[in-house]
Amino acid sequence: MAVDLNMIAKENDIKYFLISFVDLFGVLRAKLVPASAISGMQKGGAGFAGFAAWLDMTPAHPDMFAIPDPSSLIQLPWKRDVGWLAGDLWMEGKPVGASPRIALKRQIEKATNKGLQMKTGVECEYFLVNVDGTAIADQHDTRDKPCYDQSALMRQYDIVSEICDHMLALGWGPYQNDHEDANGQFEMNWEFDDCLKTADRHTFFKFMVKSVAENHGLRAT
Template identity: 25%
Template sequence: MGKQEAFVLRALEERDVRFVRLWFTDVLGSLKSVSIAPAELEGAFEEGIGFDGSAIEGFARVHEADMLAKPDASTFQILPWRGETPATARMFCDIHLPDGTPSYADPRYVLKRAMGKAAEAGFSYYTHPEVEFYVFKGKPEKGGRPVPVDDSGYFDHTAQGGSQDFRREVITMLEGMGISVEFSHHEGGPGQQEIDLRYADALSTADNIMTFRTVVREVALSQGKWASFMPKPYTDQPGSGMHTHVSLFEGDENAFYEAGAQYQLSGTGRAFIAGVLQHSAEIAAVTNQWVNSYKRLAAGDEAPNHICWGRNNRSALLRVPMYKPNKSGSARVEHRGLDSGGNPYLAFALILAAGLKGVEEGYELPPETEDDVWSLSERERKALGIPSLPRNLDEAIRTMENSDLAAETLGEHVFDFFLRNKRREWQDYRTQVTQFEIDRLMSIL
């Protein structure tokens, strides 16, 4: 048994932990949990906890259902909302097959595998997400308009504001679990919040995002509110994105930085951006995985719907933040397409794979887009060579189906299941009669 496992077993006694929750994520990004007694944990470290994989979205077919959840001791944390005595802890798990090999269906393993490929090329992979979400006064009634907790706007400070108290409790809870927060503020929509997590390696960040969603929902429920990471809950208000800053390091050196180069951007950085741009359409079904995701992208505002890059251009899909003198470590690329409702393990893996493809094959970076892309006509965008992201989930699925990069990165099982699930979602959606159609057509047809 390793030092980390031994530390966890000691902590169980010292913190009077009575319940240990083992967390993992299904292919669609939903958090799963099984609770075990502390006495069972040593065996779980050594052998894992068996479960029926066929009951989990995308994990296994019935005839290959047996799987093992093996806790990762480095992710041990006390859950603060469960009280201090007796305490409840959690750990993320890696999923294994009965023979001990990693499960092909585990999203965490998909990201580990992609990061392993980057490591073989000498790179470590870091991400820093800006997570947006809405908070409502209560769980929205079916068919009704959600009622936001406030009518505030971007960066608003409201005396005795409920949103401030909400964010403060979320951040206190996150930091109590060892998850560092960099910024927080009110976003542009009524009741819309943003909390930015400090940069970390991509696997830790993905784990932190899953914990973040849980903490936000737990705090909301404790206050009689309802939190949602739905990309576009209101037709007439901004959607919720998850702008994510990405960087590669070679040892302690930022691989995206080169002193004296144009924009201080290295050849590696330029090729990485070119790779992400080249493959953005074919990974969009994962970076924006819901029918509703494309309502956010179509709306404009600060949501990109065209494939281009720029520096101080918030209409671009990828943005290179202006270089900070004497801070070479801060050189990075901001992906503005992601929303906060997807599977972070799969999304981060595909962004990395796309960027590395550009580096490996020496992709040329297209010219920077300085114009506000939303204000250009379709003809003007075509003349500038600016392609569009998929306009809906159906287009995204059809593009991903032909992607060798997505199939290789996700693995055959995840790739096939994900596409099957998304096709079913699109079919269910396209047969629905919406309120828009009733309001628009009932009186005239």
Template identity: 30%
Template sequence: MIDHRRPVGPRTLAARAKAAVTQSAMLRAAVSAGEVRRVVCLAPDPHARFAAVELAADFFVDTVLASGYGLCSYVFGWNPARDPINAPAVDQFLGGYGDLVLKPDLATLSPLEPGVWQVVCDVEWPDGRPVAEAPRTALRERLADAEQLGLVPSVGIEHEVTFTRPDGTPLVSQGLDYAVAALAPMRGLLSDVHAAVAALGLGAESARGEVHPGQYEIVLRHRDAVAACDDAMLHQAAVRRAAAEHGVRAGYLAAESSGTGGSCHVHLSLADPEGAALTAGASPGEPSALFGHFLAGVLRAAADLTAVWAPTWNSYVRLRTAPFSPRELRWGCDDRTAAVRLAGSGRSLRLEARFAGADAQPHLVVAALLGAGVAGVRERLPLPQEGRVVGELARTPWEALTLLTESKLARAALGDAVVDHRAAVFGEELAAGLDTVSDWQRTRGDLRG
């Protein structure tokens, strides 16, 4: 029997590695007993989805755990349609279409179906160097930077999903915020969605109807940053599978229509390596001086990192039209109209970064928050007055791309390799949109007749 439950709260990278050793022993025993027949290796790609390779379990434990397994490098040089991107920053992934090496992180083990387990992997070059552009590598490096200062984050991620019919219309026509009876038409689907999430054993905290038609939210419990991001993606995959069995689309667009928003809200607190909270100040709802520096760093870099929070054309429909999407950069205590909300009190005090859409890559989102926040701590950056507007997110994707590529703050937060790669992926997104004729363009053209 494999105990794959994730601990709640902060956990250092060293503690994760220790947990992986324990999981390895349990997996070997389960494979030997015939309880596990196959293992699916998963690698988060730049588009917030997994690339997957399914392996025989005995081969996995005998060979792959020690040596890794090949993954075509173009996974980090493709667009959402899996076509190669034409940009210098991704050329290294497309030359010869050689293999990278998947290195399983057994702290991520979870069941997929009877006899089949899944594991999230890091990615290396054949010579053992981490792939800097890989979202999981970017997050690990930012965590290592934070731990050098004695900071260990705990992260909770909220993803909003919209359930639609194949033609794109929501399953329920009215808003579902905190609804009870209005959820009745979706109850059969939601029952299977909850069963799928529960089977993963990721530790769901809450669930409810959300603001817009057909929209729902399941919140996982807070945990170490790598687990939070991996589990958010595993959770999305489980929801999509359950919905597909009902002939329903589970949508993670930033905006299903103008005036709506689907978000990736990130709750983040800080502890020391022993788990003692570092977030709260002298009074229950007041941030500590250290956490104030962290929050100040996040606000300072947020505009330059818009392309991380908003990585698609659709992202800007949310930022420009959705009523609760953050455009002005300010913070507030328990204020859901602020870009960063301070929530909880005492040991539970945390920031809720409300920048990112549901289409954002979660590892990169959290890496960007950590990189920007740690810079604020290092510089002892003063926290702006509550409610004071200190800037705004980019209003257009072109502005976001320019800010990202020219920003010293973004490069300090994420590193040159990650910024250049993100700019290449985002640039392809913009070019593809400009090369496409949409229904809106046809309608607009007909109106001129």
């Protein structure tokens, strides 16, 4: 049975959806769609000018459309009235070859045809820096070998724990967090899964980390 995003919005008090895609530089692009318009977007997709993102296109190319994948839906833990959706890019009735998600799905199809299932896990790392990006957020994080520094980790407890709490609530199975090799650098791990699900979660994780850091008056790389 097809998933009805309009019904999901009503059941979960979602007012807006972010229909997103990743370009070739890993930048997350999106349109903010009111729930009242999601039925049409689920069928026809949200329109984008491909040349305006890094997708090896020119203004001569027609618009492309991001068809949201309902199975990727994540309700923002810090803004529950917004739902995030990964989109598959289509242009003139064909999938866009330059779309990283489309490229991954093609590899999954090849593996499936050989009787294989692709699963992946990631070790996500990021830096916490000040608002203007000129220095790391913690001026006391100065050790020559800062990896696993407990004090430096706990000075950023509010941010790290909030991100981990969100992953716990989303059911990702996070299992460890630590300070990494460089000053101001942190790593967070969660359980491996189907490679498309992991890729979507990794994409959302980067957005989530940046959002939480900004809510605390910092920036994350």
